[in-house]
Amino acid sequence: MHHVLCGLAANRSLPSELVDRLIAVADADIAMDLAQRADLSRAQAVALASRVEDSAVPLAYAGLLTADDVDPATRPDVALALLAEGAGRVEWTRAFAQDPVVERREKLAACPGLPPDVVEILATDPDVRVVTELASWTSPETATGLARHPHAEVRRAVAANEATPPAVLAALLSGEGLPPAQRCSVCEREQIPFTHDPRCSRPDCDLPPGASCEGSHESSTHETQRMALHHPATPTEAVLSFAGHPSLLLRWALAARPDLPPEVCARLASDPNSGVRADLAENPSIDDALVRILATDHDHAVRRRLAHNPLVPLDVLTDLARATKIGATLLPRIASASPDEVEKLAASPNPAARMLVAQRRDLSPVVRDALATDSDAKVVKSIAPHPGLSEGRLRAMLERHGVRVAAQVAANPDAPPALLEALARQAPSVPKVLRVIAGHRNASAPALLACLADARARPVAAGHAALPPSVTEELLTDADRRVVEAAAANPSLPLDVMSDLIPRP
Template sequence: MNHLLCGLAANPALPPELVDRLLTLALEEARADPASQFADDLLHDLADRVDLRHGQILELAAYSDTMARYLAYRGTLDAADVDPGSMPNAAVALLDERRGHLAWARFLATHPDPEIRWKLASCPGLPHDAVDLLAVDPDEAVVKELALWTDSPVTARLALHPDPEVRIAVAANPTTPLEAVIALAADPELTLKWALSERTDLPQELYAGPAADPHSGVRATYASNPGIGQELIRVLAADPEIEVRRALTEHPRVPLDLLAELAVGDRAGWNLLPRIAAATPDELTEPAGSRHAAVRMLVAQRRDLPPHLREALAVDPDASVVRAVAPHPGLSEESLRAMVARHGVQVLGAVAANPDASGPLLEYLTQHRPGVRRVLKEVAGHPHATGPALLACLADRTSRPRAAAHPALPPEAITEPLGDEDRRVAEAAAGNPSLPRAVMLELMP
């Protein structure tokens, strides 16, 4: 029964009086057995609800500082509800979200628990007095965390810290003044090739060293760094290691002609790449008409294509291109059915993922033979799925949990999954918003 109660706790249609009963049950269980996994799961499922009253939120926060922190990060617990003395983790979370009182920072910077100070050190916008305390903390891990994340001028001072780990953290911080980073790069005691990999404002000569590093992982890390210029991009495009060339495709300013060469030379299944995502409609015209299907497929990953490009890619002779464009919004039912007629099982799952796919089309896809399991998975979570389509999904073990949670599941089938031997299925069914109120009451202890 425990997993069913957790499903109920997450059910958006659960009546308020049943939310009250579950909260009481969870708190009683937690007090009786602080190590109870069931109580912890139930409390977190309740904490995720969007309809909790303020009093219920305070009850949950009072249960533990860990729960209070969870609520703070969810945005349901406010600074007025938090005492930093009894809820230090929640107070740090609110400071991290810039919703806490800055006056808390100095108190927390001297907290006896070093883990609290370590968490505080990564919070943005801390007042100078708290930063100064953290910068001389007796725990080097706290100082290192501050050096890595602070946006305070203290980074210039920490660049001279005797601990090399702290200085490396300073070099990795995006807000450390460039002159301090350049000085650190000349420090013979430090190896900064990894630490500088996220910096985008370095002189090209500082990027050149790691870009020629014998370790391919280092070269790959720098290949996607937006700070490297066109000369280094061209050098890395000829790298003998595939991981480096693939990393370069993630660079937001890689030339489109070079990106096309990289795609043609690699049989990877690409996701939407930053350079393609940022391209203008005019820039997309040439790659969309490329003679290479791998290049056309890059464009087909966009979900905001101009209609003429979208429609051209939808009738592409290559199934991989059609599969990439099939989930694009705006495609007509006729176009989607034509894709299936031409390419069959190669595109079924992608067509089922189209947000505009109609109920009848989804039913048709679930009945297609031969079938494709991905179709059932997509249909089970599709907002347009019909009862007959969901019944087909319910018969598949992989798709069954999603189908059991779908509000369009037929009334005669909605309670059957509650007794499923797979607890994921039963819990999903208990969370189905179409579950009758009478059944919810029967499930309550």
């Protein structure tokens, strides 16, 4: 019965009066599903929060509770959730800034729109976790001041803050103009020199693997530099020297920046680590010459990432598609191809080129229908889900290529019920096809009944509105709880059945 009630809580057809009844008997699991209902009223949210305390925080984040509904003295977690959403009261922030519970001050530090006096209190908090959280989200002015904080972890948080000014990021990267940090998370708890064993077995230890300090807070400084290299506002001139840095992680962070000059890109293209080269390969800042060099890289991941570069030339891309496993995805360069380029790709003698363009879902009817009759099954698999294909063309695909394209044909949004029924009845059945049909908007009752035979398709089919109500009712006692919840959430479940299933308080 518990899984049935959880499913009913998510049923979009459940009328308001039955939602009220369900709230009256809800436990924590049922409340979580009720809290996600798009039609939940404020009165129902208040009743649910009163019934199940754990539901109040998600309800607050969802905007279903207001400041009038919450007493911060008795429900500080809910009040902090409202503050995080900008819906709390200013006077709450001043009280929480002095709260003896560190975790509450830490949550407050992440809230937007804090008054200046509260920010000042949090910036001088005795617990570094609070200051670090503030540094991660605060204004440019406060971030500038916290960049000089004596704790290295606060500086790392400033380097990750989206609002930190460029000059401050450059200083954090080089250390110039800033007083040396006095402590870090390693030396404040361990006797230095210390390096944290990656296989540390202490249950109360939360230091990152390999964290170290010999007096200059190496680990935290390294992380600060990595954050600054990832930061888009860090000035280009401040990052260039890191192309030859001995740290792999710092070179890796540099490789993804879109503002790199050609000489730095060329140096990174010969990096011994394939991860650095792969990130560089997808970087739109690399020039044509470097693209062609990376297209011959011995590492598959580098070539695959190059295929995802939005500016890769089409001739390079089609060569990559021929020899590299890219997957069934619409590549950025193909998505931006001009009408003329689309026509040339579709008419290419290279099936890899035709397969790439067939991933687009905005092709003209002429191009789409031509690709639908392609002799290569991989091209047909790519074009089969394209909207607008007629039933005749979809059936012709199946006749020519059979099971190789069946799942993709079933995924076509315009596949008619009769075709889906034929696919569901084919013998031997293809599990992947059944799983696609089970969630198809055009699936009919006969097709869905066939889908119930597959363990993975069964929960999806159980929630389909086209499933006969009598079958849906039978599935409410299924051995698989996923099937039970899906059947209970089925919008076609009769109202009287829903009512009978919910206990009266």
